[in-house]
Structures are given as structure tokens and as C-alpha cells.
Amino acid sequence: MTLGNRAGWSGRAAMRGGALILGLAAVMTLGSGAPASAQGATAIAMFDGEYTGTATPKDYTHMDVCTFFLTYIMMVRAPQVNIRNFLAGRPFHSYSGTVDPFGRMSASSQFQDRNWDDKHFILVSLTLTGRITGSNFSGRILTESPQGTCRFDVTMTKK
Numbered sequence: 001m002t003l004g005n006r007a008g009w010s011g012r013a014a015m016r017g018g019a020l021i022l023g024l025a026a027v028m029t030l031g032s033g034a035p036a037s038a039q040g041a042t043a044i045a046m047f048d049g050e051y052t053g054t055a056t057p058k059d060y061t062h063m064d065v066c067t068f069f070l071t072y073i074m075m076v077r078a079p080q081v082n083i084r085n086f087l088a089g090r091p092f093h094s095y096s097g098t099v100d101p102f103g104r105m106s107a108s109s110q111f112q113d114r115n116w117d118d119k120h121f122i123l124v125s126l127t128l129t130g131r132i133t134g135s136n137f138s139g140r141i142l143t144e145s146p147q148g149t150c151r152f153d154v155t156m157t158k159k
Contacts, residue, residue, distance in 0.1 A: 044078035044101045047132050051076065053156030055085075055141055062148030074137065074156055081107055083128065095126055103132035105139065113145070122146055130154060 051074040060066045071086040076099060084094040097107025107128045112121040122145050130139015135158040143150045 044099065047076045047078050047099050047103060049076055050074070050159045051132075051137050051156035052159060053137065053154060055152035055154045058140070058151040058153050060148065060150040062150075066143065066150035066152075072154065072156060076132075081105055083107055093126070095128070097128065099132065105130055105132060105137070128154065 051072075053072050053074075055072060057066050071089075072083060073086070074081060074083045079098045079100070081097045081099050082094065083096065085092050093109065093111055095107050095109025097105060099105040105128070108126060110123055110125045113124045114121060125144045127142045127144075128139060130137055137154070137156040137158075139154045141152040141154055143152070
């Protein structure tokens with residue numbers, strides 16, 4: 001026999017060997033009473049907005065891998081994140097990723113660029129990781145190519 005009430009409790013009752021066995025389960029979330037998915041969506045939406053900042057080279061294995069981006073613009077429409085970088089004021093590349101309810105962000109992309117000899121194209125991979133805290137983002141970018149790697153420290157502030 002199934003039991004239930006309006007408070008969100010449900011259960012099963014059965015007779016076994018003359019003993020009444022009850023099994024109860026809570027089917028509502030704790031806290032505000034809103035479904036967990038709605039709470040997560042509200043928490044993650046607080047990161048929405050436009051962030052701008054710069055990347056500073058940290059270390060590298062080959063100088064040609066380090067293209068020095070002057071400006072980054074990051075648009076957050078949680079859980080989606082879109083990032084554009086600019087070189088000398090001109091759009092250079094864009095990539096996308098996600099942000100979780102704790103502000104942890106991850107984005108990546110690949111693109112072809114000219115090799116140092118300017119005769120061949122190479123595949124370049126970018127990975128940005130970091131965290132949004134309040135109105136600020138801080139993280140790192142790892143750029144990888146067959147020639148080597150370059151790491152950048154990234155800081156951005158919400159407009």
C-alpha cells in the first residue's frame with residue numbers, strides 16, 4: 001500500500017510476518033522549498049554580465065607560442081561563457097565554456113596560426129580556467145602548440 005501527503009512525503013507500508021513495515025522518503029528539497037534546479041539557476045545567474053581585463057604572460061617554453069593579448073572581454077549568461085580576445089585593439093579569437101554555481105569557469109578553443117617561419121600553419125589550443133568571486137574573475141590561460149606552451153595570469157572585472 002502507498003501512503004502520501006501534501007507535504008511531499010511518500011511511503012510504502014507492508015505486512016510481513018505480522019509486523020507492519022513502513023518506508024518513508026522525503027521528496028522535497030530543504031531550504032526554500034524550491035526545486036534544487038531552480039536554486040542552482042538562481043545562484044549561477046548572479047555571475048551574468050560582461051567582464052573585461054587583461055592577460056599577463058607568466059612562463060613559456062617557446063616565445064613564438066606567446067601571442068600577447070592586450071584585452072579580454074568575457075560575456076557570462078550562465079551557465080554559458082563566451083570570451084573574445086583582442087590584439088592591438090583588433091578582434092583576434094573567441095572561445096566558449098561554462099561556469100558552475102560556485103563561480104568556477106572553464107573554456108577552451110583551438111585555431112590555426114602561422115608557424116614561426118610564416119610558411120606553415122599550426123594548431124593552437126587555448127584553455128582558460130579560473131573563478132569568479134564577487135565582481136572579479138581571476139584565472140589562467142594555457143596556450144599549447146607543437147612549438148611549446150605559454151601560461152598567462154588573467155584578471156577581469158565585471159562592468
